[in-house]
Amino acid sequence: xxxxQLRTPRRPWWGVQPIGTVFALPYLVFVAVVFVYPLCFAxxxxxxxxxxxxxxxxxxxxxxxxxNFADVLTDPKVLQSFxxxxxxxxxxxxxxxxxxxxxxxxxxxGIRFVSAFRVAFYVPYLTASVSLVGVWMLLFAQNGLxxxxxxxxxxxxxxxxxxxxxxxxxxxxxxxxxxxxxxLLYLAALQNIPKELYESAATDGANLRQRFLNVTVxxxxxxxxLVLILAIILGANLFTEPYLLTNGGGPDGASATxxxxxxxxxxxxxxxxxxxxxxxxxxxxxxxxxxxxxxxNREK
Amino acid sequence: MKTTTRTLAVIxxxxxxxxxxxxxxxxxxxxxxxxxxxxxxxxxxxxxTSNNEAELAWATAVVDAWNAEHPDEQVTAQEIPAGASSxxxxxxxxxxxxxxxxxxxxxxxxxxxxxxxxxxxxxxxFEDGASYIEDRGGENVASYQTDGSYYQxxxxxxxxxxxxxxxxxxxxxxxxxxxxxxxxxxxLDGSRQIVSSGAAASAIWPSPTSEFYQPWFDFxxxxxxxxxGTMLVEDGASTFNTDEGRAVGEFWATMxxxxxxxxxxxxxxxxxxxxxxxxxxxxxxxxxxxxxxxxGFMPVPTSGGADEVFTxxxxxxxxxxxxxxxxxxxxxxxxxTTSEENDGLLLENTGQMPIRTDLATTFSDYFAANPxxxxxxxxxxxxADVPSIDNSVEVWQVFRDEYSSAVIFGSxxxxxxxxxxxxxxxxxxxx
Numbered sequence: 001x002x003x004x005q006l007r008t009p010r011r012p013w014w015g016v017q018p019i020g021t022v023f024a025l026p027y028l029v030f031v032a033v034v035f036v037y038p039l040c041f042a043x044x045x046x047x048x049x050x051x052x053x054x055x056x057x058x059x060x061x062x063x064x065x066x067x068n069f070a071d072v073l074t075d076p077k078v079l080q081s082f083x084x085x086x087x088x089x090x091x092x093x094x095x096x097x098x099x100x101x102x103x104x105x106x107x108x109x110g111i112r113f114v115s116a117f118r119v120a121f122y123v124p125y126l127t128a129s130v131s132l133v134g135v136w137m138l139l140f141a142q143n144g145l146x147x148x149x150x151x152x153x154x155x156x157x158x159x160x161x162x163x164x165x166x167x168x169x170x171x172x173x174x175x176x177x178x179x180x181x182x183x184l185l186y187l188a189a190l191q192n193i194p195k196e197l198y199e200s201a202a203t204d205g206a207n208l209r210q211r212f213l214n215v216t217v218x219x220x221x222x223x224x225x226l227v228l229i230l231a232i233i234l235g236a237n238l239f240t241e242p243y244l245l246t247n248g249g250g251p252d253g254a255s256a257t258x259x260x261x262x263x264x265x266x267x268x269x270x271x272x273x274x275x276x277x278x279x280x281x282x283x284x285x286x287x288x289x290x291x292x293x294x295x296x297n298r299e300k
Numbered sequence: 301m302k303t304t305t306r307t308l309a310v311i312x313x314x315x316x317x318x319x320x321x322x323x324x325x326x327x328x329x330x331x332x333x334x335x336x337x338x339x340x341x342x343x344x345x346x347x348x349t350s351n352n353e354a355e356l357a358w359a360t361a362v363v364d365a366w367n368a369e370h371p372d373e374q375v376t377a378q379e380i381p382a383g384a385s386s387x388x389x390x391x392x393x394x395x396x397x398x399x400x401x402x403x404x405x406x407x408x409x410x411x412x413x414x415x416x417x418x419x420x421x422x423x424x425x426f427e428d429g430a431s432y433i434e435d436r437g438g439e440n441v442a443s444y445q446t447d448g449s450y451y452q453x454x455x456x457x458x459x460x461x462x463x464x465x466x467x468x469x470x471x472x473x474x475x476x477x478x479x480x481x482x483x484x485x486x487x488l489d490g491s492r493q494i495v496s497s498g499a500a501a502s503a504i505w506p507s508p509t510s511e512f513y514q515p516w517f518d519f520x521x522x523x524x525x526x527x528x529g530t531m532l533v534e535d536g537a538s539t540f541n542t543d544e545g546r547a548v549g550e551f552w553a554t555m556x557x558x559x560x561x562x563x564x565x566x567x568x569x570x571x572x573x574x575x576x577x578x579x580x581x582x583x584x585x586x587x588x589x590x591x592x593x594x595x596g597f598m599p600v601p602t603s604g605g606a607d608e609v610f611t612x613x614x615x616x617x618x619x620x621x622x623x624x625x626x627x628x629x630x631x632x633x634x635x636x637t638t639s640e641e642n643d644g645l646l647l648e649n650t651g652q653m654p655i656r657t658d659l660a661t662t663f664s665d666y667f668a669a670n671p672x673x674x675x676x677x678x679x680x681x682x683x684a685d686v687p688s689i690d691n692s693v694e695v696w697q698v699f700r701d702e703y704s705s706a707v708i709f710g711s712x713x714x715x716x717x718x719x720x721x722x723x724x725x726x727x728x729x730x731x
Contacts, residue, residue: 051416157709
């Protein structure tokens with residue numbers, strides 16, 4: 001008996017369903033205009049001596065190679081901003097993953113008043129940062145509630161004006177604010193873990209902790225990867241919280257972030273070229289971190 | 301690894317593609333703008349004004365007066381669009397080509413950048429441009445030139461003085477009518493007395509935040525006073541790494557290190573709330589605090605004390621934008637709004653000082669009726685603004701960062717702050 005190898009027909013570039021491509025076109029155009037073009041333009045700016053001009057005004061924008069990147073990489077303030085972001089990520093990412101998974105598991109376990117708890121965790125996420133920041137500023141001020149409770153244990157200088165504590169305080173704030181969103185992701189993932197797995201584990205004598213580590217954690221691995229990547233991206237784009245909580249860079253630049261510097265250089269100082277170079281570096285760093293997080297989680 | 305390589309390759313390809321797209325610009329760099337016939341064209345125009353109530357009332361009055369007389373050259377006024385600052389909203393409007401004909405809220409620090417963008421009309425090129433500006437404002441207005449030309453009409457100033465709460469001073473045992481705080485030592489002693497007596501939690505509360513313009517309301521007025529009006533940068537180099545700069549830096553560092561000035565930003569209006577006894581403010585503050593605080597004013601202190609000291613002008617000026625199609629009307633309207641009559645109206649409505657050579661005599665009746673403003677009128681004879689230089693905003697940001705580190709947070713010495721800021725700023729203005 002001879003076997004005939006069937007050739008898979010080559011898929012045309014417009015896809016199997018051309019009508020579907022037509023429906024997708026508006027979105028493709030949207031992506032091209034809103035994402036692809038600005039990205040390419042930002043890359044172009046980063047390699048040129050560029051300023052924004054009034055329409056019809058022409059000024060030289062010579063190609064400068066990697067000069068803008070060299071300026072950025074030798075600027076201590078830029079390097080400090082990346083270090084500050086590193087501090088933020090080291091606190092924010094693990095705290096987010098661990099807390100949101102534990103809380104989602106608890107909320108999924110059918111405890112009493114579960115709806116009230118879900119709302120409680122989700123409300124800060126829905127509330128505008130600007131209004132919540134005011135509350136935190138009052139809480140963590142020199143004469144605020146936290147220091148009043150701590151009494152002699154209160155740090156000096158106080159939280160948000162302490163160069164060692166400003167960024168960790170911001171990381172705690174952002175963790176608290178964003179937790180509801182990540183809990184929601186985990187709750188969705190937990191619904192997809194078959195109950196039989198828990199029943200089998202229980203039959204085998206696994207206790208609560210063992211069921212969590214051996215069923216829940218592997219069961220939500222894909223979501224953990226998503227949470228890690230989203231948390232890294234959010235951390236890298238940090239702007240509003242340090243800008244408002246620590247008044248534009250914090251004590252001695254301790255809470256300045258790359259995005260804050262992009263704003264300062266690009267908008268306030270009218271140097272979009274160096275701002276774009278910082279943006280490019282940020283994209284590369286975030287890309288590498290996200291890939292590392294994804295791989296790390298997969299290999300586990 | 302394969303994924304990493306592929307991602308980096310894509311990033312590199314995009315970068316090289318974008319770099320390869322470089323046309324280098326055609327390079328005429330004329331910095332001009334607007335249509336060829338725009339300079340003399342007449343017709344309707346738009347203007348932007350600041351959003352404070354008193355200034356809006358003035359703008360409405362002068363626009364109504366103009367419109368009644370010029371049916372074919374109607375003026376439409378609106379507040380500057382919301383943004384983190386007026387400068388950012390204006391920069392965005394220049395880039396988008398949506399700037400109005402005139403903006404009545406121009407800070408000197410932003411002008412050089414906008415000239416570089418080709419966003420501002422050179423007012424010196426109007427036939428009577430330079431002469432009108434100089435006749436109205438006197439010789440001192442030359443410091444508002446950029447590249448030797450006027451891209452702004454120096455309009456009004458808010459000379460910065462020390463405003464204090466008389467009630468708090470009395471509670472602290474200081475004489476509210478004559479506090480005697482003209483020297484740094486006297487000011488420090490008075491401040492200690494205010495805080496130690498419990499009359500207020502802090503003596504003076506300048507904003508400790510990192511925005512580039514904050515030095516204009518702590519270091520700079522005292523530096524101008526100490527030096528007799530030397531600007532931060534003169535003749536292409538910074539001026540502040542001197543004994544005078546050091547004295548001012550040490551003075552503020554003492555205020556912060558002794559807790560007389562808080563390191564945290566105030567969450568409310570500290571003056572109204574009574575949590576501070578003093579602030580550095582212009583004449584606008586008189587009306588603002590009339591109902592809530594019994595205020596007094598004194599000149600900013602110096603190390604040795606002086607009767608007549610310089611201070612920061614905190615001027616706001618008027619610029620015309622190259623996107624304006626009817627620049628002829630805009631120029632005439634600009635002159636109309638800065639006439640003696642409308643300057644008088646501005647003074648009455650806002651308490652802000654028109655930049656005129658003959659301010660005190662022209663409006664003598666007003667100052668006789670409003671003696672608190674008289675001190676500011678006198679102070680306008682001894683003011684200086686921020687220097688009109690390239691990279692102005694970046695220069696002030698560098699200065700602020702170094703100042704904050706040394707003076708507010710004590711992370712480095714005042715000497716290091718002065719030296720580091722000098723080196724960086726000389727690099728920026730020497731480009």
